[in-house]
Every structure is written in C-alpha cells, then in structure tokens.
Amino acid sequence: MREKRIEKFANRCFGCSRKPCHFGCPLKNEIRDFIQLVKEKKIEDACAILDNTTVLPSICGRICPHEKQCQGSCIRGKRTRPVQIGRIEAYLGDYAIEHEIPLKKESSKGKGFHVAVVGGGPAGLTCAAFLAKQGVEVTIYEKHAYLGGLLQHGIPSFRLNKTLLKKEIRRILSLGIHVKLNQELGVHFDLNFLEKKYDAVFLAVGANHSKTLGIEGEELEGVYGGNELLENMDHPNYQGKIVAIIGGGDVAMDVARTIQRKKPKKVVVFYRRSEGEMPAEKVEIKHAKKEGIHFLFQAKPVRILGKEKVEKIEYVKTKYTEKKEMKKLTSIKGSEKKYKVDYVIRCLGSCLEDQIQNLNLTYTESGRIKIKENRQTSKRKIFAGGDCADTMHTVAWASQAGKEAAFEILDYLQKQKSKKRG
Numbered sequence: 001m002r003e004k005r006i007e008k009f010a011n012r013c014f015g016c017s018r019k020p021c022h023f024g025c026p027l028k029n030e031i032r033d034f035i036q037l038v039k040e041k042k043i044e045d046a047c048a049i050l051d052n053t054t055v056l057p058s059i060c061g062r063i064c065p066h067e068k069q070c071q072g073s074c075i076r077g078k079r080t081r082p083v084q085i086g087r088i089e090a091y092l093g094d095y096a097i098e099h100e101i102p103l104k105k106e107s108s109k110g111k112g113f114h115v116a117v118v119g120g121g122p123a124g125l126t127c128a129a130f131l132a133k134q135g136v137e138v139t140i141y142e143k144h145a146y147l148g149g150l151l152q153h154g155i156p157s158f159r160l161n162k163t164l165l166k167k168e169i170r171r172i173l174s175l176g177i178h179v180k181l182n183q184e185l186g187v188h189f190d191l192n193f194l195e196k197k198y199d200a201v202f203l204a205v206g207a208n209h210s211k212t213l214g215i216e217g218e219e220l221e222g223v224y225g226g227n228e229l230l231e232n233m234d235h236p237n238y239q240g241k242i243v244a245i246i247g248g249g250d251v252a253m254d255v256a257r258t259i260q261r262k263k264p265k266k267v268v269v270f271y272r273r274s275e276g277e278m279p280a281e282k283v284e285i286k287h288a289k290k291e292g293i294h295f296l297f298q299a300k301p302v303r304i305l306g307k308e309k310v311e312k313i314e315y316v317k318t319k320y321t322e323k324k325e326m327k328k329l330t331s332i333k334g335s336e337k338k339y340k341v342d343y344v345i346r347c348l349g350s351c352l353e354d355q356i357q358n359l360n361l362t363y364t365e366s367g368r369i370k371i372k373e374n375r376q377t378s379k380r381k382i383f384a385g386g387d388c389a390d391t392m393h394t395v396a397w398a399s400q401a402g403k404e405a406a407f408e409i410l411d412y413l414q415k416q417k418s419k420k421r422g
C-alpha cells in the first residue's frame with residue numbers, strides 16, 4: 001500500500017536536468033536520482049544513493065521543513081503541489097532500517113586516527129558516521145544517558161516516533177562508533193583531556209538554553225525556559241492553571257502543544273507580531289489552534305507581576321508604522337493590559353549553555369562558537385558545527401555541518417600526517 005503511494009509520488013517527478021530540489025536540500029541529497037530509481041523499482045539502489053549524503057533519512061524525511069527546503073524548490077510546486085520528496089526519503093530510510101541494509105565503509109583514508117565527537121545530536125551523529133565511513137576510530141561523548149539530542153528531547157513524540165529514531169541511530173552506530181554516555185564536557189572532562197587523547201575533536205553540543213525575556217518579574221517562581229522544560233521533562237503541575245507561552249517559533253508551538261496535553265485550564269501564546277509573520281511552520285500553528293491553544297497576536301509582554309509567584313502578565317498591543325517604506329513595529333501607548341496567568345514559558349530562541357561559553361574558545365557576537373571556513377575553532381585540533389556554531393537551526397543543516405566537519409577533519413588529519421613524515 002505504502003509502496004504504491006510512494007511510486008505514485010515518484011512518478012510525478014519531472015527529473016529536471018537542473019535539479020533545483022538538490023540545491024534546495026541542505027545536505028545536497030541527490031533527490032532526482034533516487035526518485036528515478038524508485039520509479040524503476042530499484043529500491044536498494046535508491047537507498048544507496050541516499051546513504052552517500054545523509055545518515056538520517058527516516059528523520060529528515062519526516063521533520064525537515066520541506067516547504068522551505070527541497071520541496072520549496074520543486075518545479076512541480078510552481079503550478080500545483082510539489083513532489084512529496086520528504087515522504088519518499090522517509091520511505092527509503094525506513095526501508096533500509098527494515099531490511100537491515102548497513103551503512104557502508106567507503107575508504108580506509110582515516111585508518112589509525114582517533115577523533116572525539118562531543119554531543120550525540122544530528123551534527124555529532126552525522127560527523128561520527130562520515131568519519132567512521134572513512135575508517136576513523138570515533139568516540140561520541142554525550143552528557144545524557146541517550147543519543148539523539150533534540151531529536152530525542154526537543155521534538156515531541158507526537159511529531160517524531162522515538163522508536164524509529166533509536167533504529168536510525170543503531171544503524172549509524174553499527175559503523176563501529178564508540179559511545180560514552182553520561183559524560184558532560186565541562187563537568188566530567190575538559191577540552192584539555194580531549195586534545196591530549198585524540199587527534200581531533202568535533203564539538204556538536206547544540207545550544208539548548210532558553211534566552212531570557214529581559215523584562216521585570218522574570219525571576220518570579222513559575223517562569224520557565226521552554227527548551228529546558230522539553231529537555232528535562234521537569235514540568236510543574238498544570239492542572240487548572242493558565243500558561244503563557246512567549247514567542248512565535250517552532251519551539252513555542254512544540255512547548256504549547258506539549259503543555260496542552262498535560263490538561264491545563266488554558267494555554268495562551270503571546271506573539272508581538274502578526275500571525276502571518278510567525279516563524280513557526282504554518283502546519284504547526286494549525287495543529288496548535290485545532291488542539292485548543294489560544295493566540296494573542298501583536299501582543300508584547302512588558303512585565304510579569306506577582307509577589308513571589310507569577311500572577312499576571314502585562315502586555316502592550318503593537319502596531320506597524322511605516323518610515324521610508326520600512327515597516328517598524330512599535331508599542332501602542334496606553335494599550336497596556338493585564339492577563340491573569342500562573343506560568344510563563346520563555347520561547348524566544350536559545351543560546352549556548354554556560355559551561356560551553358567558558359571553554360576558552362573564541363565566540364561570535366551572537367554568542368556561538370566562532371569557526372573558520374574549515375570549521376576549525378580558535379584551537380587547532382578542535383572543530384565545531386551544528387546549533388553551537390552555525391546560524392541555520394534545523395536538523396538537516398546541523399547534519400550537513402557534521403558531514404562537512406568530517407571531511408575537513410579528515411583533510412586536517414592527513415595534512416598533519418604528511419607534515420610529520422616531511
């Protein structure tokens with residue numbers, strides 16, 4: 001049944017010579033080519049094409065923002081619906097898992113080298129896989145008791161099946177990657193230790209610390225960070241309570257929808273701009289509304305009120321003023337209103353955790369780890385990528401950073417080897 005549907009999707013592909021879908025994909029998957037093989041019913045060959053560029057097809061096929069990436073570039077989509085590339089990719093990823101098709105080693109260029117990867121999210125897993133494919137001995141250090149990063153503890157299970165995630169990770173690890181769980185950089189070991197023990201290090205620690213609101217009352221009991229709530233699952237009891245979510249991105253939607261499942265009295269999203277400008281995926285906003293979540297648009301929180309605990313949130317209405325054709329968002333004077341709430345959840349973006357900010361590396365103005373074009377940090381042996389160092393925060397972009405880093409690290413290791421020889 002699924003096979004037939006996938007074939008039907010594949011048959012809609014024009015097989016464009018310019019392959020815009022390939023360029024729309026952060027991982028540069030050879031979409032046109034694997035779709036052609038699906039048309040020809042050569043499923044194992046199609047899986048092999050996909051394995052050349054990605055190790056997370058079952059995941060990316062499901063949770064990538066396809067409309068902004070591959071499907072957004074599909075020629076079919078100009079007039080009608082784009083080819084359902086994500087569905088085809090997920091099918092192939094699932095097929096490889098179900099039929100136990102292993103990821104293949106490609107060369108032994110990296111033989112004899114040892115690399116540590118810190119962080120077992122999409123960036124770390126992908127880097128580890130592409131290094132292992134080249135024969136490098138890789139060890140992942142992960143602070144939690146599990147791998148997957150935000151795929152496990154960020155994206156809620158109602159959007160991503162965790163059993164499937166475990167299977168995809170198992171396929172990656174079967175390349176012979178070593179894993180050390182419950183090992184936190186900055187707590188159980190430091191960079192010095194890694195620099196001494198390994199030929200190179202890849203930092204893929206993410207950036208899952210919620211940004212602060214910068215408004216009065218933020219220190220009150222009952223104010224939480226959305227990222228931490230999802231990661232630690234350390235929720236208060238919401239029953240009978242009103243919960244304010246501040247922010248309009250995907251994290252805000254995931255947090256709101258997670259809390260809504262815990263039976264609060266009401267969940268209200270405060271977003272300072274208009275609905276059309278919300279950065280969250282349209283489909284997520286639609287689901288949130290359907291599930292009964294309330295929205296206040298052009299409503300900017302300015303104060304949290306309460307004696308010890310949160311009691312109310314004060315917000316102002318906003319409007320757009322146009323100056324020299326530039327739209328500017330301003331607060332409407334005298335529009336202050338108070339809204340009775342019990343909890344306030346910050347979902348305004350995320351930053352590096354404290355111990356990562358103190359690694360004695362160089363950091364960018366926006367607070368990420370600064371890297372050179374080859375992904376090297378200010379320390380020679382240490383490379384970085386994914387949310388901790390890059391600006392595009394999606395699974396596919398993090399995975400691409402990991403893949404790029406693997407090839408840069410390999411290049412670095414080989415240069416070091418020839419220097420020693422020379």
Ligand SMILES: Cc1cc2nc3c(=O)[nH]c(=O)nc-3n(C[C@H](O)[C@H](O)[C@H](O)COP(=O)(O)OP(=O)(O)OC[C@H]3O[C@@H](n4cnc5c(N)ncnc54)[C@H](O)[C@@H]3O)c2cc1C
Binds near residue numbers: 122156204205
């Ligand atoms: C709620 C939420 C929903 C999202 N939904 C989507 C979506 O639908 N589609 C999409 O494409 N993207 C989504 N994203 C973004 C995407 O998940 C991230 O861009 C991606 O996971 C980043 O990968 P990463 O490997 O850089 O970091 P992470 O996934 O954060 O992985 C970092 C890993 O490093 C570990 N770590 C951290 N510090 C240390 C330390 N000191 N020592 C050892 N290990 C450490 C962490 O435990 C974690 O395992 C979402 C993000 C969030 C927060």
